[in-house]
Amino acid sequence: MPRISINAIGLTSPRVASFRKATGRRQSPWYLSRPQLLTTCCFFILLYLYFHFGSTPIAIPPDSYQLLVDESLKDILNTTLGFQKILVLNLPFRTDRKDAMTLAAATSNIELEFVDGVTGDSIRQSAYPPPSENVKLSAGIRGSWRTHMNALQRVVQENLTTALIFEDDVDWDVRLRPNLQRFALASRFLSENKEVLSSSPSKYPIEQRLNTETSETTFHTLSQYGITEKLPSLPLSSVNQKPLLSGQSHHGAPSSPYGDPSQWDILWIGHCGAGFPRYRSSSRKIEVTAKSVLLTLLNDATVPLPKWIKAHPFQSEPDPLASAYPPHTRIYHRGSGGLLCTVGYAVSQRGARRILHQFGVKEWNGIFDSELGKWCAAEDERLKTGSADGSKKEKKGKERVCLTSQPPIFAHHHPMEGESDIGGLGGGYARKHETKYLRYSVRMNLEKIVRAEKALKDQWPDE
Ligand SMILES: *[C@@H]1O[C@H](CO)[C@@H](O)[C@H](O)[C@H]1NC(C)=O
Numbered sequence: 227m228p229r230i231s232i233n234a235i236g237l238t239s240p241r242v243a244s245f246r247k248a249t250g251r252r253q254s255p256w257y258l259s260r261p262q263l264l265t266t267c268c269f270f271i272l273l274y275l276y277f278h279f280g281s282t283p284i285a286i287p288p289d290s291y292q293l294l295v296d297e298s299l300k301d302i303l304n305t306t307l308g309f310q311k312i313l314v315l316n317l318p319f320r321t322d323r324k325d326a327m328t329l330a331a332a333t334s335n336i337e338l339e340f341v342d343g344v345t346g347d348s349i350r351q352s353a354y355p356p357p358s359e360n361v362k363l364s365a366g367i368r369g370s371w372r373t374h375m376n377a378l379q380r381v382v383q384e385n386l387t388t389a390l391i392f393e394d395d396v397d398w399d400v401r402l403r404p405n406l407q408r409f410a411l412a413s414r415f416l417s418e419n420k421e422v423l424s425s426s427p428s429k430y431p432i433e434q435r436l437n438t439e440t441s442e443t444t445f446h447t448l449s450q451y452g453i454t455e456k457l458p459s460l461p462l463s464s465v466n467q468k469p470l471l472s473g474q475s476h477h478g479a480p481s482s483p484y485g486d487p488s489q490w491d492i493l494w495i496g497h498c499g500a501g502f503p504r505y506r507s508s509s510r511k512i513e514v515t516a517k518s519v520l521l522t523l524l525n526d527a528t529v530p531l532p533k534w535i536k537a538h539p540f541q542s543e544p545d546p547l548a549s550a551y552p553p554h555t556r557i558y559h560r561g562s563g564g565l566l567c568t569v570g571y572a573v574s575q576r577g578a579r580r581i582l583h584q585f586g587v588k589e590w591n592g593i594f595d596s597e598l599g600k601w602c603a604a605e606d607e608r609l610k611t612g613s614a615d616g617s618k619k620e621k622k623g624k625e626r627v628c629l630t631s632q633p634p635i636f637a638h639h640h641p642m643e644g645e646s647d648i649g650g651l652g653g654g655y656a657r658k659h660e661t662k663y664l665r666y667s668v669r670m671n672l673e674k675i676v677r678a679e680k681a682l683k684d685q686w687p688d689e
């Protein structure tokens with residue numbers, strides 16, 4: 227069992243832990259006696275930064291415990307993980323879940339705000355959007371939907387730029403912040419980069435991997451488009467260049483470490499399974515764009531061996547990720563191939579408004595996570611009706627942008643055995659004590675963490 231230090235991985239004090247090592251510390255006060263030397267040094271440092279800003283990729287350390295050192299990724303180390311707020315959905319009578327959630331977050335130096343969940347029975351019939359059949363859905367499904375709407379309503383009302391929304395049984399690996407930093411590099415590229423990647427093969431070394439999804443894949447119902455034959459893949463390190471990242475705020479919009487929030491809707495990083503991207507394909511040669519590409523991070527030690535990559539205890543075959551990529555590969559891509567479970571997802575203000583409109587105002591009739599999965603998989607109706615000159619060009623900035631990571635960064639703790647826990651909120655009690663996908667799970671190690679034990683348990687060891 228590997229021994230790891232809790233402080234070293236930024237659990238208790240991320241800022242101190244990460245940057246002390248990076249910056250080092252000089253004790254001798256040479257600069258007090260030599261102001262000119264200091265000025266000269268500063269000048270050259272600034273000159274260096276001036277010429278190199280825009281060309282130096284951010285180094286991704288091979289060790290998955292190690293944080294990335296870059297100003298633009300620093301906010302991910304803060305108590306709200308680089309989002310403006312973290313909202314947790316909790317039914318007020320589930321104080322047990324609130325206790326555990328509060329404790330887990332505290333040990334990871336995360337600041338939460340709780341949003342009261344509601345039960346389906348407390349919702350008046352007149353309060354549902356069309357169609358009227360939705361009142362026949364189970365009380366659990368209706369309550370879960372309403373609770374998510376309450377959270378989105380709050381994001382809109384408080385005009386939050388970005389918010390991370392958790393269900394109260396969420397779990398994460400102790401290497402959460404390093405994980406999120408790597409995701410942020412990917413999300414900036416996938417949300418903001420609109421150019422055709424296949425047009426410059428030297429710049430983007432695209433590898434066409436075989437898609438191992440089958441029609442039995444759980445998610446085939448969630449997207450209207452078929453399974454693609456190939457998976458155009460690119461190493462995260464090859465797209466990790468500052469010019470793409472520094473284009474922070476178009477139109478003066480507020481920025482985020484995860485990419486301009488006016489360019490993405492949902493960062494769906496807590497789920498129980500995702501499909502590879504699906505998109506409209508024509509007979510013409512398919513162009514590789516940010517919509518279809520999958521970014522890869524090889525040798526990610528937070529990723530379990532292929533045989534452990536499963537969303538549920540009753541799943542017989544591992545997720546397609548396990549067979550499509552080498553062991554310990556993490557991938558990042560658009561969430562257009564269907565996603566299930568809303569255990570942790572971030573919304574931008576744009577995304578919160580769109581989802582609240584879709585499911586709070588316009589139409590809602592189904593389990594919230596699968597409805598949201600369909601929303602991400604579909605294209606906006608308005609966009610499909612080409613322009614006057616008959617061209618089918620999409621209007622810029624209007625497409626739905628949901629981004630995800632496989633395996634997920636957040637996962638359900640206490641999944642119910644033999645039954646999908648997709649209702650999420652308030653659903654049942656744990657029969658099997660585990661968290662799928664997460665190796666050094668915070669929940670599984672909670673006792674060790676609060677007792678400040680050094681050696682944490684890897685749930686899915688390599689052997
Ligand atoms: C964390 O960083 C985000 C993004 O810059 C910011 O919006 C948020 O206010 C910060 N949270 C805290 C507690 O400093």
Ligand SMILES: *[C@@H]1O[C@H](CO)[C@@H](O)[C@H](O)[C@H]1NC(C)=O
Pocket residue numbers: 385480
């Ligand atoms: C909401 O936030 C945006 C961007 O930060 C700002 O331009 C707008 O004025 C805000 N609206 C309100 C009502 O505060």
